[in-house]
Amino acid sequence: MKLLVTGGAGFIGSNFVIKSLRVKKDLEIIVIDKLNYAAHPDAIKNLERCKLVVDDICNKDAVFDLVKEVDAVVHFAAESHNDNSLRNPYPFIESNIVGTTNILEACKNYKVRLHHISTDEVFGDLALDDPHKFTRYTPYAPSSPYSASKASADMLVRAWVRSFGLEATISNCSNNYGPYQHIEKFIPRMITNRLMGVKPKLYGDGLNVRDWIHVDDHIAGVWLILEKGAPGQTYLLGANGEKSNLEVVKTLNRLMGYPEDDYEHVKDRAGHDRRYAIDASDTIAELGFSPKYTDFEAGLKATINWYSDHPEFWHLDKEAVENSYKQQGQ
Numbered sequence: 577m578k579l580l581v582t583g584g585a586g587f588i589g590s591n592f593v594i595k596s597l598r599v600k601k602d603l604e605i606i607v608i609d610k611l612n613y614a615a616h617p618d619a620i621k622n623l624e625r626c627k628l629v630v631d632d633i634c635n636k637d638a639v640f641d642l643v644k645e646v647d648a649v650v651h652f653a654a655e656s657h658n659d660n661s662l663r664n665p666y667p668f669i670e671s672n673i674v675g676t677t678n679i680l681e682a683c684k685n686y687k688v689r690l691h692h693i694s695t696d697e698v699f700g701d702l703a704l705d706d707p708h709k710f711t712r713y714t715p716y717a718p719s720s721p722y723s724a725s726k727a728s729a730d731m732l733v734r735a736w737v738r739s740f741g742l743e744a745t746i747s748n749c750s751n752n753y754g755p756y757q758h759i760e761k762f763i764p765r766m767i768t769n770r771l772m773g774v775k776p777k778l779y780g781d782g783l784n785v786r787d788w789i790h791v792d793d794h795i796a797g798v799w800l801i802l803e804k805g806a807p808g809q810t811y812l813l814g815a816n817g818e819k820s821n822l823e824v825v826k827t828l829n830r831l832m833g834y835p836e837d838d839y840e841h842v843k844d845r846a847g848h849d850r851r852y853a854i855d856a857s858d859t860i861a862e863l864g865f866s867p868k869y870t871d872f873e874a875g876l877k878a879t880i881n882w883y884s885d886h887p888e889f890w891h892l893d894k895e896a897v898e899n900s901y902k903q904q905g906q
Contacts, residue, residue, distance in 0.1 A: 579603065579646055582651045583609055585611060585615040585619065586614055587756050588794060589652035591792070594619065595792065595795055604627075605627070606646060608638065609629075610633075610653075613758075614657070614758040614760070616756055629642060633671065635678075643679070643682035643683060643686050643688050647689065648688060649682075649683055649691070650691050651690060651693055654729075655722065655725070656722060657761070658723075658845065659760070661721035665725075669725055672725035672729050673725055673728050673729060673732070679692075684740050689743045690733070692729065692730070692745070692746045693747060695723065696749065696750050697718065697723035697726065697849065699748070700716075701851055702853055704783065708853075709853040709855035712810045716731075730748075734746075744808070745801050745810070747811045748811075748854070749813040750786070750815070751788050753790060753875065754875070756889065758893075762821065766825060766828050767883045769898075770828065771884060775839050776838075777839070777840055777842045778839050778841050781844075782820060784848055784850055785852065787852050788817035788818075788824075789867065790875045792869060794813055797859065798813075800865055811865075812854050815870055816867075818853055824876075
């Protein structure tokens with residue numbers, strides 16, 4: 577099989593490329609990535625059976641030229657940081673909507689299978705005491721330019737499936753953590769703060785809940801969908817990993833040898849969703865999805881160790897990231 581992986585130098589994309597090539601010896605991958613600030617091309621540099629094309633999915637000609645060479649496309653590429661979307665939504669509209677349209681048109685033209693990576697944030701949020709979780713039938717209610725642009729991309733995929741018979745699937749995944757995640761994101765920011773001798777920063781009251789899944793489990797779920805998923809279907813991927821931000825910071829402090837309550841409250845993010853929670857039971861029943869990293873503390877410890885062992889990945893960006901948060905009172 578030959579795959580085109582969009583955004584394959586980013587966090588989840590690079591993990592997908594590395595682990596897929598390691599396990600599947602007959603696999604070839606072409607990565608298209610514009611290498612923005614959150615990309616890390618060194619993660620996939622020198623991999624056998626992997627070709628990196630530095631370009632933008634908003635470049636229609638480049639997308640068409642690459643899609644015609646492959647058997648399937650796995651579409652990770654997206655602008656994804658909520659805070660950035662609040663400051664400037666235009667890159668999110670361009671990459672997540674215009675770029676996705678280019679992918680869809682190319683896949684339609686060359687009759688290429690597509691799997692589109694989405695997020696649980698398209699569903700909006702849940703109350704902390706709500707007994708329900710998100711399912712494939714939950715209505716969309718995005719609350720930020722980022723999640724609205726991803727919801728738009730999902731709807732475009734569904735339209736191409738219905739109107740043009742495109743062979744495509746969608747997965748909505750909960751919050752990922754693990755190696756190669758940019759340090760603007762919550763868990764790597766807290767880890768690298770500690771490694772720099774700075775207290776973790778906790779948004780608002782810290783009670784906002786996220787449903788955490790290790791990136792390796794996300795990748796395993798994507799492969800199940802590629803190999804066994806029904807065209808036109810949406811699959812939810814999660815690992816029953818609901819934790820409040822406060823719980824995460826306290827656990828991180830303890831694992832790194834600090835008092836659990838050694839953190840600093842900062843201004844809450846605008847429109848901060850209260851709780852995400854994925855019900856993956858349909859994916860489990862239909863595809864046999866079975867997350868392996870169900871011990872969040874063990875997964876977090878491994879992630880701490882990775883950032884501690886790879887300062888070259890984040891050290892040069894740390895000052896700029898913290899200065900940006902400081903300007904926002906965070």
